[in-house]
Amino acid sequence: MAAIRNLARFMERAKFLNKCYFASQNGILRSFSTNGAIVGLSRETQALVKFGLISAATGVAVGAGYAYYRISETRKNIALEGTELDTVLLEHKPPVTPSRKIAYPVDTTGLKLTLFQYQTCPFCCKVRAFLDYYGISYDVVEVDPVLRKEIGWSLYKKVPILLTQVEGGYRPLNDSSLIVSLLASYLYDRSQKIEEFADYYPTKNVSGGSGQMTYFTLSPNVYRTLDESYKTFNWFSEVGKWEEYFPTWERLLIVNVGATAMWLIGKRLKKRHRLKNDVRQSLYDEANYWLRGIKARGTIFMGGNKPDLSDLAIYGILKSIEGCDAFQDLKTHTNIGVWYNAMKEQVDAHSGSTNLSR
């Protein structure tokens, strides 16, 4: 309880600092502060305010440092692509209430799925693009990206995790590419149960190369500056309905700590993946490369007149930044909008469901 109270106090401070940050951008802060003294306040109050500010700054620095460390540690896991993943059979469903249920009347698969996700995680968007395109119903559990307590039951500490109801329990499927490939195989041949496919599937942590590349280009773009990073996180909060799903202190923790930590990580990714100095250019280059591929085929989609798995993957990944400045810039500086809108139509209409054998 005390820890929660402290955290709430810390968040109030962080929020205050956050406001100060924007205030100073507008030059408002300068108007009441001269030579480090705060005009109109007694010496004691000034000392208190200064103490408060220093404590708040320390709180944010420690929080951001911790988040940076934790997130960096997980990012290291990305380098573990190809290593074995645990696939276990859970006897009982983890006791987590779904945030929402997505039910499609066109669904004939009989699958019972729960997606543990962040609404704007590119890999989760990739899985959702697949499920939505084929009109497969699923429950969603929105995971807190900082505390991740909703996936506390899992040894695998990333999202997406797709929990499938199978004979005798529940089987978690980890990794977006594995999930999509496995579901695609199941849709192609429904004479076998989903768990049989899960047994055959190499329990390797596999990721689509292009998806991963785009991912590393996205982060430095959407977290390019601290201001942009805050805007991005506020959009995440809006579309992820964090206000609805998480208590205020938790949402503020995610936004403040997440925005700061991801801004720092974005810088590191830019260096590590040798992106152009103007990171937007690297994003445009990747989009143009993708569009050239489609143009060479002379079709609407990479898959022809209907999207294939690569269309769905790139669409999902880009959807994860739809509300960010980077996406608006991408639409202005490349022709991606035409393909993207065509994809949106297909996915929103669940066009893939018509191709499924019943």
Ligand SMILES: N[C@@H](CCC(=O)N[C@@H](CS)C(=O)NCC(=O)O)C(=O)O
């Ligand atoms: N190869 C995995 C990558 C998944 C991944 O890195 N997910 C990120 C979210 S975008 C994650 O969960 N990171 C751990 C964290 O947020 O702490 C996949 O394709 O599903």
